[in-house]
Amino acid sequence: MYFQAKAYFNFLLKSQNQHGLHSPFVYDLVTKCFYDKTDHKAYDLIKNYRNDLLGNKKEIKVKDFGAGSRVFKSDQRPIFSIARNAGITLHRAKLLYRLTKYLKIENSLELGTSLGIASAAIAASKKTRLRTIEGCPETAKIAKHQFHKYELENINLKSGRFDPEIDQISKNDEKFDLIYFDGNHQKQPTLEYFQKLLPSAHNNSVFIFDDIHWSKGMEKAWEEIKSHPDVKVSIDTFQWGLIFFRKEQVKQHFRIRV
Template identity: 75%
Template sequence: MLFQIKSFLNFLMKSQNQHGLHSPFVYNLVTKCFYDKGFYKEYDLIRNYRNDLLRNKEFIEVTDFGAGSRVFNSNKRPVFSIAKNAGITLHRAKLLYRITNYLKIENALELGTSLGVASSAIAANKRTKLTSIEGCPETAGIASEQFQKYALKNIDLRIGKFEDQFEEILQKNENFDLIYFDGNHQKDATLKYFKKLLPGIHNDSVFIFDDIHWSKDMQKAWAEIKKHPSVKVTIDTFQWGIVFFRKEQVKQDFIIRV
């Protein structure tokens, strides 16, 4: 916890808003998407989906293949508590929807479905086809029920270890417009998934890495990703690390408050 507080204070010292952004692409992204205060009807779906989970008192047995939890001492956890403590916030879910909408995402991949709140934010835009992978059968079961309840028929939910699914997914899908990494907050795993999925991108693809300041190792992983020759533009929002591969861009790194 102390590490994250120090990281956040350091982030605040270095971060900026739209002022002083000399990249037209990033300036437009920040002003027209990140800071968009308009209302979208899809927000109601995302809010209702999340509130449903916050009312769910059912206990499930969580299988965790990642870095583990800083909140839970047991793998037997109530759904509402997972949604509250481990799930994406409503603020960030709305932002994820806006990014999907603004960048006109048609083909997306999510690593780490959990209860599906982030999935609902991506798939709320019905033109987006989302493939989502979850390692834990019981959390995937709750997500599957929610997808059916909210008619999110554009989600292909797969259960299993991420790397076991990659080959088939990459063969089936030529390119992904968006890949959302939220399933294993460890350095080696993050870098392995990043490199493994690079063949599945195109010039306008975007990667979003969750919890880049989760630990020193995750910060090191983020630093390596930023240096990769394929990476042109990165945006650190503290919670997320956002990566673009646009060859026409000058290589730049931004730290933006959202």
């Protein structure tokens, strides 16, 4: 926790809002999407989906494949507690929906479904198709039930390890407008997934990496990712790192408070 507090303090010292942004693309993204105050109708779906989980006292046995949890000491966990401590916040879920809508995302991929709160935020825009992969079968079962309950028919949930699915994506030469990396908060796997999925990006794709300041390892992974020659624009929002591949842009890095 000390590491993250220090990282957040450093972020605040170096971050900015829309003022002084010299990139028209990033300025529009920040003012028209990040800071959009519209009360979108889709927010009701996202809020109800999340509140439903927060009221669920059933316990499930969780299988962690990633960096593990700093909150839970046991693999037997109440659903409401997973939603509250490991799930995306409502604030971030709304932002994820706005990004999907603003960038006109049609085909998306998520690594790490968990209970599906972020999935619901992405798929709340019914024009967006989402393929999401979850390693833990019990967690995936809850998410699948939620998707059906909230009629999110545009989500295709795969339960299992990431690698076979990623290898299949590479084999099929599939392209995605958005890839959300939220399944393994460790340096090496994050870099490996990034490298493997890089061919799935096109000029207007966005990759979003969750918890880039989770640890020193994740910060190093973020530094390597944003310095990759194919990455033209990178945005650090502290919780997330966003990268864009726009060949027409000069390479720039931003730290934006959201």
